[in-house]
Amino acid sequence: MTQIKIYGVKDYLNPIKQQLSDAIHTCVMEALQYPADKRFHRFFPLDKSDFYYPSGRSDHYTIIELSMFEGRSVEAKKQLIHLLFERLQPLSISPQDLEITIFEIPKHNWGFRGLPGNEHELNYKVDV
Structure with a gap:
């Protein structure tokens, strides 16, 4: 299982949600x-304030957090x-405007x- 949270400035993020979700999923x-x-994607469009x-980041700055079962290889995550x-x-x-964090969760900690x-x-x- 992989759940994905996407954070960004709402004025930029809202118009591209579908395209961004599609790109992330592929x-x-x-x-x-x-x-x-x-596909488990959640968008968090934020007011700029x-x-x-x-x-050094623009209003397109985006954070993607992926929570997934542990077990994927370092090569697959990279x-x-x-x-x-x-x-x-x-x-x-x-x-420059993208930050990605992967959180690995033991299967027994996910319901x-x-x-x-x-x-x-x-x-x-x-185990890929």
């Missing part, structure tokens, strides 16, 4: 061999990061559909 599918029907970020930096540039999100994650049969691999 990266996750490719790097993590994730199923096409498993509620989003402080470092100098590939995901590289793909995101590359494929979000056409949406005017430069590498969904009435059970802890380690008690579910998944229809995709985690």
